[in-house]
Amino acid sequence: MRIENKFPGKDVSPEDLVTKFPLAARKDPFHKSRFKVAGVEFGGDLVPVFAGPNMVESKELIFDIARNIKNSGAHFLRGGAFKPLTFPYRSAKYNETREAGIEWMAEAKAKYGVPIITEVMEEKYISLVAEVADIIQIGSRNMQNYPFITACAKTGKPIMLKRHYGASLRDWLGAAEYILVEGNSQVILCERGVSVPHTHRTTSRFLLDLQVVPAAQELTHLPVVTDPSHATFWRPWVKPMALASVAAGADGIMLEVHPDPDNAAVDPLQPINFNSFEQLMNDMDNIAKAIGRRVR
Amino acid sequence: MRIENKFPGKDVSPEDLVTKFPLAARKDPFHKSRFKVAGVEFGGDLVPVFAGPNMVESKELIFDIARNIKNSGAHFLRGGAFKPLTFPYRSAKYNETREAGIEWMAEAKAKYGVPIITEVMEEKYISLVAEVADIIQIGSRNMQNYPFITACAKTGKPIMLKRHYGASLRDWLGAAEYILVEGNSQVILCERGVSVPHTHRTTSRFLLDLQVVPAAQELTHLPVVTDPSHATFWRPWVKPMALASVAAGADGIMLEVHPDPDNAAVDPLQPINFNSFEQLMNDMDNIAKAIGRRVR
Amino acid sequence: MRIENKFPGKDVSPEDLVTKFPLAARKDPFHKSRFKVAGVEFGGDLVPVFAGPNMVESKELIFDIARNIKNSGAHFLRGGAFKPLTFPYRSAKYNETREAGIEWMAEAKAKYGVPIITEVMEEKYISLVAEVADIIQIGSRNMQNYPFITACAKTGKPIMLKRHYGASLRDWLGAAEYILVEGNSQVILCERGVSVPHTHRTTSRFLLDLQVVPAAQELTHLPVVTDPSHATFWRPWVKPMALASVAAGADGIMLEVHPDPDNAAVDPLQPINFNSFEQLMNDMDNIAKAIGRRVR
C-alpha cells in the first residue's frame, strides 16, 4: 500500500532547511538579508524597481529608455542583449545585439548614472557581462543549470535568479543555495509566472504566483522580486499585478518599459510606455507607503 | 494533423461574449455593475469586507464575532451553518448547526445590524436560507450544479458564486450566466484558490489566483471578490494576500475571523483573531485609498 | 515556520483508509470487488466495453448504434439523453431528447438485448432513469454534489462515478464512499481526463490520467474504467489511449461511437465509426489477452 507522506524529497521539510539549503534558509522571523548594490538597498524598506525593454534593440532606444526610467525613479535599467529562443531560428526583427548591446548599456549607465541588470546565458559570456552589469540575471531556463549557476556565482557579482515556470519553491531555493555556497551572498529571487492548468490560464500563458512571495519569505532571508510584465504577458494587467506585488510584500518589481510598446521587437503585448510607467511608479509608491515601505 | 487553434470551445473567444455569456459580458471598458445589498454598494469605490467564522459553531460564538467584526468595520457577517464534507463521516467537533445556525445568524443580524452571507448546499434548504441571508453563497463544489444554481437564482436574492478550484474563467462566467438568465442581476464572483502543479504549491493546497481579478474584470461587469483565508489555508499569508487583493482591484474581500483561531472547529490554521482583523481593516483601507477606493 | 507535512487532509494518508473511505478502501492486495450487472461481470478477467453516441440524437440513431456495437461485442450501450451545458443557451443541433431519449434507449435495449448506461443530472429525473438504466452515470460536474450522489445511491442501481477533471483520487474515493455508505456496493469509477498545465496540454483540453488506474487499484477494491474519447477529444488518439488503458489494467473502457462522426451533434472530433470500433474491439481483446484478461 503506498501512502504519500512516507516519501522523502517532497516539497519542503524541516530537514531541508538544515541539510538542503542551510545558507538560504531563514533562521528566525527577523532574519532578512540586507545588502546594497550600486547604492540601492535590497531587503529593507525600499522596493527597488528594475525597468527597461525586453531587448536592447539599439543604442538610441536604450539611451532613451535609460533617461526616462531614471527620471521616473527606477533604480535599475534592465534589458537583454542576449536573448534565449525556444527555436533555433531567429526573425530579422528579433535580433540579438549581444556584445554591442552590452556596450550600449555600459554607455547608458555611464551617461545617466543608472545601474544595470542583464541576463547572461552562456558561460563564455559571463566575464563580459560581469564587467558591466551591476546584477547578473540568470533566466528561468537556466534555473537548473547548476554548473552555469556556479560559474556565475564565482564572479562575486550580485545575482538575480529567476524561477523556472515549472519549478517548486524548494527547487528554486536549491538553485539559490548553489550561489550561496560559493560565498556569494547577494542573491535576489525573482518570480516570473508559473504554468498552470489550462482551466486557470484565463487568457495568459502564465500565472503570476503572488502567494510565493510570503511563502518564500517564510523560508528564506533572501529578497523576493516579481516580474508582472513577463508573467501576465498583457499590458492592462501589469499595473494591477505590480500594485498587488508591492502590497504582498515583494522586495522589488521588474517591469518592461518601451517608448513604443506596439512596435517592441519582442513581446509587444506586455511593455508599458513612459507615461504609464511614471504613473505606476507613483501608484506603487503610494501602495508601498501604506505598508511602511517606499518605492521612491 | 491536429493543430490546437482549430478547436471550438477552448477558453474565451470573441463569440463567447455574444453567444455564451452575453449577460455577464462587459460591453465596454466603463461597463461595471453597481448594486446595493443591505445598503452596501458593490462595484463602486467601496471594497466590502465579509468576515466571520468558517462554521457557525454556537450562538455565543456568532454573537461574539458579529459584534467584533461590526465594530472593526466589516460589512457582512459570513459563516456556514451547512458545511460540505468530502467524506460522509463527520467528527463530533465538525458538527453542522444547520437550522439552528441559520436562526442564530438571523438573531445576530437583528441585534448587531450586520447583514449576512451564508452558503446553501441543497435545494430543500434554499427557501430557509433565502429568508435570512442578504446574500446566498454558492460554494465551489456546486459551481457546475446548474439546476441548483437556477433554483438559487429564482429566489431573487443576491448571489455570491465561488469559483471551483479547477474551473476556468470561461466556465465560471457560464455559471454566472445561469443566474443572470433568470433575471437575477445581483451576482458577485468569488475567487477562492485554484489547484496548481505540486511544484508550484509551495506549502499550501491552493494558490490564490490574483491574476483572475483583472482578467475577469476585463470580460465581465460583475464584481469580483477574493477569499485569501480559504486559498492560502495559512494564517500568516492571509494579510499579504488580502492586501494584494485590494491592490489588484478586487471588489470585495472575504476573511475568516475567529476569537480563538487555534480552537476553531474547522480549518484552525487559517482564521485570524479580532486584533489581527482590526489591524488588517486599517491596512486594507490604506491600500484601497492609495488606488482611489476605500474599505471603510 | 510553515512546513507542509504538518498539515492534515492532504492527499491520502493511512488514516484516510480507515476513517475517510473505509468502505472504498482495499483491505489487502487480493481484495477486489466483483459483481455482475445485467450478466456482465466487473472486476474479473473481462474488460467490459461501453459504447455509443455522446447524445441520443434520435431513435433511428440509437437503434443503428445499438445494433452495430452489440454486433461488435460491446457490453453496454452508452448515450446521453440529458446533457449538461456550461452555458444556459442551447443550439438547435445540441438538443437534448430527455424523456424521449430515455424511452428510445429502453426500446433499443429491449430490441437488441444490450444493457444501457446513461447519465442523470437532476434529482427529479433519477427515478425515470433508474427504471431504464442498468447503470446510472454520475457525471464529473456532479462528483462533489453529495446530496445528489446520495439520492442516486438510494435507488440501489449500479453507479458509474466519473472523476471531476480537477479532483484528486482522495476526493474521488470520498465521493464513492457516499454511495457505499448507503449500502449500494456496485460502484464503478471512471477516469475521463484531468486538466493539466497548458504546457502539458499538447493539443487537447484534457490529459487521460492513466497512472490513476494502478494508483486507484492500490487503494480501492472498486473497478476502475477509463474514457479515452472524452479525455483525448480527438479521434486519432482514441485507439492508442484505449489500448494503453487495457494494458494499464483498466477494468472497463468507455468509447464514443457514431455512424457519421463528423456530423455528430456533440463533440464531432472525438467519436469513432463502426468500422474503427470493430477493429478496436479486436485490438483491445488482443492486448487484454496478452495480460490474461479479455474484452470478448
Place this chain on the structure above:
Amino acid sequence: MRIENKFPGKDVSPEDLVTKFPLAARKDPFHKSRFKVAGVEFGGDLVPVFAGPNMVESKELIFDIARNIKNSGAHFLRGGAFKPLTFPYRSAKYNETREAGIEWMAEAKAKYGVPIITEVMEEKYISLVAEVADIIQIGSRNMQNYPFITACAKTGKPIMLKRHYGASLRDWLGAAEYILVEGNSQVILCERGVSVPHTHRTTSRFLLDLQVVPAAQELTHLPVVTDPSHATFWRPWVKPMALASVAAGADGIMLEVHPDPDNAAVDPLQPINFNSFEQLMNDMDNIAKAIGRRVR
C-alpha cells in the same frame, strides 16, 4: 478586450511546423524516422528497451546488471555516472562515480556486447562521454539549455532528449530542432513524467503523460520513448505503465533495473529487480505483438 486566440506563440500552430521546427515536423502520416544505433533499429517494428541502474554505483554492480539485462533481451544498458542534484550537497551514498563510472560502462559494453546510453551534464565532459556512449542522454533539466544541446549535437552521436517536467510538446520539439539543425538526425524523444496539479498527483511526484505519445507522433517523425520508472517513482506502477506505453505506441521503453532495489543508492522506490524485469520483457513483448510490433 483580450481574447486568447489573438496571441502568437501559444502551443502548436500550423506555422510552427514550417517556421519553428521544420526539421522535426512530420511531413505526412507515413513520415517516420528510422535509424540504427549499434545495430538496433529505432522507428520500426522493434520497441527497444533501455535498462539499468539510476546510478553506476560500482564496477561490480554495472557488470552484474549488464549481464542480466542483456540476457533478458534489453537493447541498451542505461546508467548515470554523472548525476544532477537539486541541492549542492551530496550524501556519502549518493556519490557520483564520474570518469570511473564511464570507464566501467565502457568495460561492461566490451565484455557483454550491450551498447550504452548515459547522461552528460556539462560541456567539458561531452567528449569523454561521446567516446563511450552509443547514445548521449540530455536530461530534463538541460532541455532548455540550448548552447549545451548544440554542443552535444555537434558530436554527431545519437541523442536522447528528455522532456522537462514543465515543458510543452512545442518547447520539446523546439529543443529537438536545435539538434537537427546541426545536421544530427538521430534524435530520440523521451517522456519522463510531467508535474500536475496536486489534486491529480495521487501519490507520485509526476504523472507519466502517455497522451503525448500519439500527440508527438502526430507532429514529428522522431521516435518517442517513455520512462515509466522515473515518472511513477513507485515500483508497483512501473509494470502497468510500461505495458501501457507499449500499447500506446511508444518507440522504446526506459527502465530502472537493480539487483537489490531497496538498497539502490538513488531513488530506491522505483527500480525493479532482475526477475521482474525478465517477466516484464515477456509481457511487453506480448503487448507489442498484439499491435504488430515486438520487443524481442
